[in-house]
Amino acid sequence: MSESAVEIKGVSRSFGKTIALDEVDLSVSKGSVVGLVGENGAGKTTLLKHVLGLFKARTGTVRVFGKDPVADPESVLGEIGYLSEVRDLPDWMKIGELMSYTKAFFPSWDDAFAEELREMFELSPDQKVKTLSRGQRARAGLIAAIAHRPQLLVLDEPSSGLDPVVRRDILAAVIRTVADEGRTVLFSSHLLDEVQRVSDHVAMLHLGKMLLSSPMDDVLTSHHRLTVRFEQPLDSPLKIDGVLRCEGEGREWTVLCNGDRASVEHCIAQLSGELVDRAAPTLDEIFVARMND
Template identity: 60%
Template sequence: MTTEGVDGVIEVSGLSRRFGRSLALDGVQLDVPRGLVFGLVGENGAGKTTLIKHLLGLYRAQTGTVRVLGGDPVTQPVEVLSRIGYLSEDRDLPDWMRISELLNYLRAFYPTWDVALADRLRNDFDLDPQARIKSLSQGQRARVGLVGALAFRPDLLVLDEPSTGLDPIVRRDILAAIIRTIAEEGRTVFFSSHLLDEVERVADSVALIDRGRIVLSGPLDEIKRSHRRLTLRFDESQPQPPALAGTVVCDGFGRDWTAVCPGPIEAVAMQAAGLGGRIVEDQTPSLDEIFVAQVGSRRHASVEG
């Protein structure tokens, strides 16, 4: 299999997945170009791990298609998976091995294993090669897993909730390693997280997933530029959130309200003026604010429907 010239590292189209009566993925559409750090954002149970298992060929698509690095991870596992580095959320490593033994074991599977890179990462992460896996903390296990996933210089690195249970210093170490060893070399990182500040700090592009559906997807800068956080002040106290078309959430009390607007603000300003209000502050919202607004608006609409 050749994938020369393939720009779409991950191509998911119309992917749906049911477990019994539960719809885990609902018509997921996702395209991840080469050379990006791509963050998949969602609450626990939103469908992030289920989607990742499809990318790794652990689940066969019930509806839709999945292609990774130009191939089908289910029917071409050797060709596809040999080019993917993966760190699972559960940090499943053999407890009886020492760190050095585990890295030597993994080295045998990958012709592209870079011994110098593995040693550098191990030193950067302050890992004792003679330490047994069973004696490691959760953060140390994550670092060992990351060394194993990075050392053969994969074309695609997939991380499922890489910061689970880690302290902030370790989280920064992991993110720095991702940026330094993958993104700067033009390869691709796909990681899931419910920590939106972490995603905002490192991702080039993001997809927001809620209850199995992609709510929003695109370059992070464009998503942020396309949304505004507006502070509105009214002449009189408002007993309930003012109805302003074009906003996805409006919160506050009395005369002061904050709205998130995913488009031009002119219509919002005109409507607010009709209610005796005006925009007193216009700022770029955080990814967390955008996610809360989009997901909250969607759930509110589904309840009303």
């Protein structure tokens, strides 16, 4: 039995001249919550489609619970709950019909849990999908995705365009609950504060390349934000090894660095800089710094 829920090795894909994925590696451990972040067009959805078997890997391999999702979609998708970014649920279906339709595919479908979720999300079984708001659609999609208690929950931009209340439902009530039951969650998002709050592991994609894939704690502790005041105003940002981003003007600058903090502080001291503040950066700041690096 494989230890990883998802194992992606050396996967590349291009659409015409656009490279969507370039030799991407990603390993998702069982029971973890992995946040996949990146700019628009970074390749997040393409990567998730490889996991679902909707794209056949041209190079490299994709394994979900040790199985090839293209060769064995029945078995792999049977273990997955998926919420699509576009929420393309059939407009004409009623919530009750959607639930009984989805139930037909999953022997492990839990009627009581589905009903509990439906009541929690305040959806009526007689409501048609086309009459639902964006947030309600996301909630309906979530019921279909999690009521069979999947071993792997794949969420593609689950909170895009949703209000804070629905986002809270999805992230707090769903992702953590699933993870607390020892199951795995892989989700992509633009909302980095939420990714930081719920993820154990973060994977950062940029122009199809995997910039970073590490446990969340490691990412946060290996980056530092330093506020520095110099004796004389600086004309241009600092260029020191380990500094990802340097912002400011005149005498006061904010530096975001990665790795050996002492070495960076030493370099700053040599330039007559005084360390005013030292703090842990947010994932959002790390992301912006990495993208601009």
